Amino acid sequence: MTGNGGAPQSEGKDPRLEACGRCPARDLGLCPSLQQEPGLPLETGFARARRKLCHQGEAASHVFILCDGWAFRFVTLADGRRQILDFLLPGQLTSTAAPFSDYHEASVQTLTPVRYARIERQKLLSTLRERDHMLLRLTELCVADIQRLQDCIADLGRRTAMERVARLLLGLYERLEMRGAVEDHAFEFPLRQEHMADALGLTPIHVGRMLRQLRTARIIRLQARQLQLLDLAALREAADGGLESA
Amino acid sequence: MTGNGGAPQSEGKDPRLEACGRCPARDLGLCPSLQQEPGLPLETGFARARRKLCHQGEAASHVFILCDGWAFRFVTLADGRRQILDFLLPGQLTSTAAPFSDYHEASVQTLTPVRYARIERQKLLSTLRERDHMLLRLTELCVADIQRLQDCIADLGRRTAMERVARLLLGLYERLEMRGAVEDHAFEFPLRQEHMADALGLTPIHVGRMLRQLRTARIIRLQARQLQLLDLAALREAADGGLESA
DNA sequence: CGGATAGTTGAGTTATCTCAAATGCAGTGG
DNA sequence: CCACTGCATTTGAGATAACTCAACTATCCG
Numbered sequence: 001m002t003g004n005g006g007a008p009q010s011e012g013k014d015p016r017l018e019a020c021g022r023c024p025a026r027d028l029g030l031c032p033s034l035q036q037e038p039g040l041p042l043e044t045g046f047a048r049a050r051r052k053l054c055h056q057g058e059a060a061s062h063v064f065i066l067c068d069g070w071a072f073r074f075v076t077l078a079d080g081r082r083q084i085l086d087f088l089l090p091g092q093l094t095s096t097a098a099p100f101s102d103y104h105e106a107s108v109q110t111l112t113p114v115r116y117a118r119i120e121r122q123k124l125l126s127t128l129r130e131r132d133h134m135l136l137r138l139t140e141l142c143v144a145d146i147q148r149l150q151d152c153i154a155d156l157g158r159r160t161a162m163e164r165v166a167r168l169l170l171g172l173y174e175r176l177e178m179r180g181a182v183e184d185h186a187f188e189f190p191l192r193q194e195h196m197a198d199a200l201g202l203t204p205i206h207v208g209r210m211l212r213q214l215r216t217a218r219i220i221r222l223q224a225r226q227l228q229l230l231d232l233a234a235l236r237e238a239a240d241g242g243l244e245s246a
Numbered sequence: 247m248t249g250n251g252g253a254p255q256s257e258g259k260d261p262r263l264e265a266c267g268r269c270p271a272r273d274l275g276l277c278p279s280l281q282q283e284p285g286l287p288l289e290t291g292f293a294r295a296r297r298k299l300c301h302q303g304e305a306a307s308h309v310f311i312l313c314d315g316w317a318f319r320f321v322t323l324a325d326g327r328r329q330i331l332d333f334l335l336p337g338q339l340t341s342t343a344a345p346f347s348d349y350h351e352a353s354v355q356t357l358t359p360v361r362y363a364r365i366e367r368q369k370l371l372s373t374l375r376e377r378d379h380m381l382l383r384l385t386e387l388c389v390a391d392i393q394r395l396q397d398c399i400a401d402l403g404r405r406t407a408m409e410r411v412a413r414l415l416l417g418l419y420e421r422l423e424m425r426g427a428v429e430d431h432a433f434e435f436p437l438r439q440e441h442m443a444d445a446l447g448l449t450p451i452h453v454g455r456m457l458r459q460l461r462t463a464r465i466i467r468l469q470a471r472q473l474q475l476l477d478l479a480a481l482r483e484a485a486d487g488g489l490e491s492a
Numbered sequence: 493c494g495g496a497t498a499g500t501t502g503a504g505t506t507a508t509c510t511c512a513a514a515t516g517c518a519g520t521g522g
Numbered sequence: 523c524c525a526c527t528g529c530a531t532t533t534g535a536g537a538t539a540a541c542t543c544a545a546c547t548a549t550c551c552g
Contacts, residue, residue, distance in 0.1 A: 078486060128382075135381055143347065146343045150331050156399060157447030161508070225458040241324075406539080
């Protein structure tokens with residue numbers, strides 16, 4: 001099952017992941033097709049936290065789907081500056097555009113222990129050419145991706161640090177709620193300030209200041225890798241410029 | 247030919263555009279298919295400079311293709327802050343994701359007089375469902391779009407003002423060169439500092455300072471809406487952090 | 493010529509960064 | 523149970539890139 005060669009090393013079993021039997025490609029809607037498709041074998045594997053699944057610039061022989069755990073996709077500039085492009089939640093393709101790129105345009109790194117599935121890219125492509133409903137679905141995912149990236153550009157270009165932080169938290173909250181991973185407005189939150197900083201174009205220190213502001217205003221509670229949104233309305237307010245320089 | 251109802255008003259004829267007989271969808275590769283496709287009528291129209299072709303939030307009944315002239319796609323935040331997402335050159339779809347969105351996710355405004363074509367979105371969609379090679383091509387365009395947007399995010403998140411300006415100029419140069427619109431490293435350049443600022447997440451004044459630096463360093467020449475790249479190597483250098491605080 | 497638009501320049505302000513030290517917290521091993 | 527180590531976070535004090543505002547100049551276009 002994990003005896004794959006060349007690709008990211010599988011890291012043995014993790015009890016937190018072992019039990020999971022959920023659909024590996026929930027977001028795709030490809031899920032049933034993939035599993036029925038005879039020429040499309042799914043290999044599964046595990047990786048521990050802080051491991052790289054894909055390396056920017058390398059040839060991309062496989063496409064990865066996250067089954068369990070969090071990861072993020074990012075690029076690094078020549079001098080080491082890092083920009084996180086997206087946080088990846090269970091059920092997501094590692095990159096929507098990946099099936100069509102011969103090389104990894106970005107790197108992917110795990111935040112938590114992760115169970116993943118991978119598919120040979122060429123086989124996926126030929127299947128896509130035959131099965132137009134699958135292609136259409138994938139295209140729709142690309143469109144959603146474009147939409148999200150554009151929002152992100154507006155955030156980075158024109159929003160303040162506080163707005164960016166608030167919007168990041170809200171965005172993750174909404175995505176996790178759709179997956180049923182939220183209870184009492186609280187959820188697992190494996191991000192470090194460093195990750196938020198690299199996603200938001202800020203410094204970890206400044207992210208920390210914004211978080212403290214939100215915490216002392218009783219808008220969020222963040223401890224022990226758990227985030228709780230205490231005052232959703234106020235957070236939405238902050239996300240739209242309502243909490244500047246206070 | 248221009249008697250369309252409801253959509254952006256056609257603005258009469260402009261001699262600069264009248265003569266153009268180039269393919270309206272060059273970038274798409276859809277071009278031959280579109281024109282052959284019986285159920286896919288192309289209407290063409292004209293718009294003057296500074297006119298809006300699409301309005302963020304409105305229902306999208308048609309998909310637009312730019313035939314001649316420049317435009318840009320942008321979003322505005324509640325308080326009026328503006329972020330430009332892309333500059334649109336002849337041959338481009340107004341937005342790659344547009345065929346799949348019921349509403350305009352962004353606005354489009356012309357920079358120069360423009361000739362455009364438009365297609366009824368529903369008809370395009372049903373054609374896409376029948377013609378998988380067209381869908382595949384469109385998907386590939388989406389993938390390219392994602393790639394560009396991600397680069398843009400890295401720019402906004404982690405690059406300095408000088409790097410951003412240099413990269414914008416280089417990017418436009420390369421895109422225009424592919425279209426044969428560059429001569430002696432010089433090309434038409436209808437952008438105001440205001441537009442560059444809104445694309446780069448900066449202030450027009452600060453963009454002006456960066457341009458002046460490039461100009462006094464004899465790296466670019468910019469006058470009379472013409473941009474010439476005098477020292478391409480130095481500009482590439484500047485685009486990667488080689489000209490800070492000088 | 494005049495009026496609108498775009499660009500320049502300079503001075504003062506601010507958001508965010510950098511650097512460095514202090515604090516807290518979690519896991520490890522004795 | 524307690525020190526020890528390695529991270530992550532907090533706090534503070536400058537430094538700086540980029541912003542704001544306002545006045546001035548240049549350019550375009552009728």
